[in-house]
Amino acid sequence: MSAPNIVQTKPGDSSKTDFAGLLRFIVRNRALYIMLIPGMLYFLVFKYFPLAGSVIAFQDYNIFKGFLDSEWVGFKWFEQFFSYPNLLRLLKNTVIISFYQIIFTFPAPILLAILLNELRMQSFKRVVQTIVYLPHFLSWTIVFGFVYTLLSVQTGFVNHAIEALGGSSVNFLQKAEYFRTIIISSGIWKEMGWSAIVFLAAISGISPSLYEAAKMDGASRFKQFLHITLPGMTPAIMILLLLKIGHILDLGFEQIYLFLNPMTLSTGDILDTYAYRIGILGGKYSLTTAIGLFKSVVGLLMLVIANRASKATTGEGLY
Amino acid sequence: MKIKQSFGEKLFDIFNITLLLLTCAVILVPLLHVLAGSLSETNALIHAKVTLWPVGLNFDNYILVFQNTTFWRSFFVTVFITLTGTTINMLLTIFTGYPLSKTFLRGRKPFLLFIIFTMIFTAPMIPSYLLVKELGLLNSVWALIVPGALAAFNLILCITFFRGLPEELFEAARVDGMNEYRVVAQIAFPLSMPIVVTLALFYAVSHWNNYYSALLYITDPDIRPLQLYLYNLLAQFETSDTLSQMNSMVTYDISPQGLQNATIIVATIPIVIIYPFIQRHFIKGAMIGSLKE
Known part of the structure; x- marks a missing residue:
């Protein structure tokens, strides 16, 4: 679906680089530029304004003065954030859950794609795909509803099973020690299928002639997987892994906020949920923006480091 | 061209199909459990009798x-x-x-x-x-x-x-x-x-x-x-x-x-x-x- 390689004649074929030529081009094609105005305005107002608004992290932001007149306070909010007594808990929870996501959530779709690819029955493959893609389209509130019902002490399936096996029921959602497990498993449940699509696409991009040649040489299916399929997936895997590492402090606020409750704060309170509480509910706009900025800087730093490491070892990189 | 599969490859196919069936089951169980619960009689629901199929039929x-x-x-x-x-x-x-x-x-x-x-x-x-x-x-x-x-x-x-x-x-x-x-x-x-x-x-x-x-x-x-x-x-x-x-x-x-x-x-x-x-x-x-x- 590449762009047609025809010579563009009209409207306004002007290869002149001078200003008058540009002006003439714009006037002749003004309709195209007018069409762009609403979209570009949208990005300017709703994406670039808030980015510029990040300066309030260095101000004592006052709602009545706005960010043009509020007083500059340097790194005051960063210092306040770094001296927050529960900071270590927040960072620890954030990093641990992120680490679990990289170890468990990230490989799950890769494995699924490999297994799906090895299926010979196309009809069965389609049925499996239809089922595993579905949860992606359900909202986190609905997924929370499923987990909530499934783990319910009184009516839940899981506690039925535990009791049937002679154990006693557990209120999983209220117990800090189960929080991370629940987050990771529900994350895999929801997104494993959909994330596998990228890897399936990577596999289908591998030239069939490679497999033909391997078969001629008598390579077993496992050998073909090891020497053709896996190397063929590596670029996609590395790129997505690097992107995930760049988002090491973004764990998915929408999911974690729903599952979090006062009983599970000790293992589940992360930077994003804390920022929401003090920012939107508590009105500490400058402090919260400083936390956001801190997250972005760490993410960028991690990305640069990981990209360098990846280039040195596998030769793959984002840039 | 059909190549005869080795024993290991057959074993893998069985394992693969089983694993994928299990994955599908894990995806579907929560949906069925909630659906069954929503349609069951209250007495059965609160006494933990409902798993994947409604007990009785109740639209209330x-x-x-x-x-x-x-x-x-x-x-x-x-x-x-x-x-x-x-x-x-x-x-x-x-x-x-x-x-x-x-x-x-x-x-x-x-x-x-x-x-x-x-x-x-x-x-x-x-x-x-x-x-x-x-x-x-x-x-x-x-x-x-x-x-x-x-x-x-x-x-x-x-x-x-x-x-x-x-x-x-x-x-x-x-x-x-x-x-x-x-x-x-x-x-x-x-x-x-x-x-x-x-x-x-x-x-x-x-x-x-x-x-x-x-x-x-x-x-x-x-x-x-x-x-x-x-x-x-x-x-x-x-x-x-x-x-x-x-x-x-x-x-x-x-x-x-x-x-x-x-x-x-x-x-x-x-x-x-x-x-x-x-x-x-x-x-x-x-x-x-x-x-x-």
Whole structure:
């Protein structure tokens, strides 16, 4: 679906680089530029304004003065954030859950794609795909509803099973020690299928002639997987892994906020949920923006480091 | 050409099929469990007799959901956001995407960079919140529509698709005296149905599922979308309210759990109904997205 390689004649074929030529081009094609105005305005107002608004992290932001007149306070909010007594808990929870996501959530779709690819029955493959893609389209509130019902002490399936096996029921959602497990498993449940699509696409991009040649040489299916399929997936895997590492402090606020409750704060309170509480509910706009900025800087730093490491070892990189 | 499989390969096939069947079961069990719970008799439900199949048949929980005015208000807020939001999304995406698909357009590169930049550096939470507040949109349904009026990723998919349309067609229309806006509406749009349907579904599902914007911008219970209503119901701020509003526990065979189950199902069903369409179009969309750009 590449762009047609025809010579563009009209409207306004002007290869002149001078200003008058540009002006003439714009006037002749003004309709195209007018069409762009609403979209570009949208990005300017709703994406670039808030980015510029990040300066309030260095101000004592006052709602009545706005960010043009509020007083500059340097790194005051960063210092306040770094001296927050529960900071270590927040960072620890954030990093641990992120680490679990990289170890468990990230490989799950890769494995699924490999297994799906090895299926010979196309009809069965389609049925499996239809089922595993579905949860992606359900909202986190609905997924929370499923987990909530499934783990319910009184009516839940899981506690039925535990009791049937002679154990006693557990209120999983209220117990800090189960929080991370629940987050990771529900994350895999929801997104494993959909994330596998990228890897399936990577596999289908591998030239069939490679497999033909391997078969001629008598390579077993496992050998073909090891020497053709896996190397063929590596670029996609590395790129997505690097992107995930760049988002090491973004764990998915929408999911974690729903599952979090006062009983599970000790293992589940992360930077994003804390920022929401003090920012939107508590009105500490400058402090919260400083936390956001801190997250972005760490993410960028991690990305640069990981990209360098990846280039040195596998030769793959984002840039 | 059929090559005889080794014992190990056969064993792997069996293992593979078993594992995938198990995966499907794990995906389906929570859905069936909630569905069964919503349709079961209360006595069976609260005494833990319901697993994957309804015990008895009881629609009272659904009757209660559908008699609840708070539910309907949230439901219509979500329907309104989904319809209006998607319409605005599509208009903006198509009219912004069309000019940017013209390779001869002067300034195309800077415009594209301007857009891609926002995908890398996302707007931070508090400044976005303050902007919505300044615009006077707090506690308005428009706060759930306007800040997400255009998605950069979908725009890029749209540009990629438009680039594949032959310029000669547009040229012919222009020769016939059609202006550029009508070229978009009457030539480009009808020729782009595959991407239009894909993107409309992308947008519609994200509007239907969105609760994050409501969490930030909406505190007024009257315009709370369905997802937030559902969350409050589950977090039990509201179950007892709903039940007392009905004060009809005597005439109906209902329970808080049954009510929660039924509400989850009602919020899920629209997605399940359009899922077959989504599946046909989305997969294509996701493929375009991963192969191009």
